Amino acid sequence: MTISKHERRLVTAVWLVGILAFWEIMAFILKYVVKSEMASVKLPFLHTIFITMFQNAGMLLEASAVTFSRALLGFAIGAVIGVVLAILMSLSKTLERIAFPYLIISQMIPVLGLAPIIFNIVRDMNLSRIIIAAYITFFPVSVNMLSGLKSVDQEKKELLYAIAASKFNVYRKLMLPYAMPYLFTGLKIAAPMAVTASILVDMLGSKSGIGVKMLYSLYSSSMDIFWASVITSAILGIVSYYLVINAEHFFLPWQSGKEGETA
Amino acid sequence: MSETQIQVKDVSMVYTNNAGEKINALDSVSLDIKEGEFISLLGPSGCGKTTLLRIIADLLQPTDGEIIIDGQSPRDIRIKQEYGIVFQQPVLYDWRTVRRNICLPMEIMGVPKKERTSRIDEKLDLVGLKDFGKKYPFELSGGMQQRVGIARALALNPKYLLMDEPFSALDEFTREKLNEDLLEIWGKTKSTVIFVTHNIPESVFLSDRVIVLTPHPGKLAAVVDIDLPRPRRNELRDSPEFFEYVAKIRKCFQEVKM
Structure with a gap:
């Protein structure tokens, strides 16, 4: 049987408290034992960061909203492109052979280099964020979706073949639903990456967004704000991941049930 | 005959x-x-x-x-x-409940909705799975899954x-x-x-x-x-x-x- 909900919560709680305690202890050692003069820069106390976050909540939320909403839009666009590409490649072996090398190459261009290029072309910060987030998203989505479409059991297909189902119906009733868990695997990988990409674009000279806060605070040596922005960014990534997990539980109830059985 | x-x-x-x-x-x-x-x-x-x-x-x-x-x-x-085919394995679709698995071929064949429901009820009863229509395949034993496979084939008459x-x-x-x-x-x-x-x-x-x-x-x-x-x-x-x-x-x- 699977571990109970109660136990799972306990594990999470212990884990979280452990990390918080570790951080605080290390910060304490750095400041009072090692007596590092840069202690508050290298590793400030976690509670001071939280206090800063709380004091600047409005500013941080606003900046997060800018970055996160663009990331989300780019993520959605990238996901759609990824799914469509996967379906096309599963329909035509030739198309797969033509397209796949391009897909691989596209992932070899570092986003750090691509982002300024895109920005120079479109000259719009929001659009750049969206494009880069989409660019980051489409690849894991496409590859995972395609592997899902390709791993449908022969017998499941024969069941439909035996009653002369149309290709459209084979995709609608079998291939697409079958590939859904694979799609979600791709989405889970892509979501935090899309957020990171959006933050990266912030840093290219945007006026708003959480990446900007991070960069400016670093230059102006306001370390409290810097650390608060970093933690906020991390939270954005985690939130994006859990949004996908929740969507998966909602849309694929049989999947979470199965995992519960075998775990 | x-x-x-x-x-x-x-x-x-x-x-x-x-x-x-x-x-x-x-x-x-x-x-x-x-x-x-x-x-x-x-x-x-x-x-x-x-x-x-x-x-x-x-x-x-x-x-x-x-x-x-x-x-x-x-x-x-x-x-x-x-043709109605029953395979060695039940070959059920994981994402469909028992009822919807039985329904699948009828959807493809364009059986009217009302008739689908009555055939599903009838066939579920026939294979002794009346109370399991809303379950997912993973919730059933191997024998029960196989019965669903049979019911699915039979529902096509x-x-x-x-x-x-x-x-x-x-x-x-x-x-x-x-x-x-x-x-x-x-x-x-x-x-x-x-x-x-x-x-x-x-x-x-x-x-x-x-x-x-x-x-x-x-x-x-x-x-x-x-x-x-x-x-x-x-x-x-x-x-x-x-x-x-x-x-x-x-x-x-x-x-x-x-």
Whole structure:
């Protein structure tokens, strides 16, 4: 049987408290034992960061909203492109052979280099964020979706073949639903990456967004704000991941049930 | 009732395996199957019984010979959606509940919604899964899953019911129970059933005729008429007549020195 909900919560709680305690202890050692003069820069106390976050909540939320909403839009666009590409490649072996090398190459261009290029072309910060987030998203989505479409059991297909189902119906009733868990695997990988990409674009000279806060605070040596922005960014990534997990539980109830059985 | 419905004419099937050798899966098999008949294709693995079933279902094309069903080809029958197939595995769609799994072929065939619901209810009742309609496949035991597979095939009211070792993955008790259930269900539908198995008592219990196939190459060794009264219940398995048929068929295999 699977571990109970109660136990799972306990594990999470212990884990979280452990990390918080570790951080605080290390910060304490750095400041009072090692007596590092840069202690508050290298590793400030976690509670001071939280206090800063709380004091600047409005500013941080606003900046997060800018970055996160663009990331989300780019993520959605990238996901759609990824799914469509996967379906096309599963329909035509030739198309797969033509397209796949391009897909691989596209992932070899570092986003750090691509982002300024895109920005120079479109000259719009929001659009750049969206494009880069989409660019980051489409690849894991496409590859995972395609592997899902390709791993449908022969017998499941024969069941439909035996009653002369149309290709459209084979995709609608079998291939697409079958590939859904694979799609979600791709989405889970892509979501935090899309957020990171959006933050990266912030840093290219945007006026708003959480990446900007991070960069400016670093230059102006306001370390409290810097650390608060970093933690906020991390939270954005985690939130994006859990949004996908929740969507998966909602849309694929049989999947979470199965995992519960075998775990 | 006694008219020939399916003609298997000199059907051969030759595979080339990975090593490049030719494998004779079926060697010139001929067979007539009557309308409403329950026949078993019986033999050890490698005798081509599943191959023959798949050729009849138009899932495979024979290298030689042909199959004529009511004057048409297997492909015509498939396009007309007159086959119901039950595989060795239940082959359920994980993302569909039991009810929606049974519903699937009817959706493809465009059965009206109201009729779907009533057929699902009827077939669920028939296979004894009335209270499990809303469950997902992973929540059911292997035997129950197989029943869903059978209900799904039956819901089409297929003219031809093709079953490929449907109970081979189940334990003996479940198998005997499902054998009995299958006969009861078949009694109500009167489809022509072609049942592939490697289990001699199972073939005797179920069939009007047992087609004995022997391997390397897959050849028709004997056709045994089973003149046991219907309806058949599991008590029949303890009768001397039943044992006689089992012994007789076993002998068929010994004669060809398996």
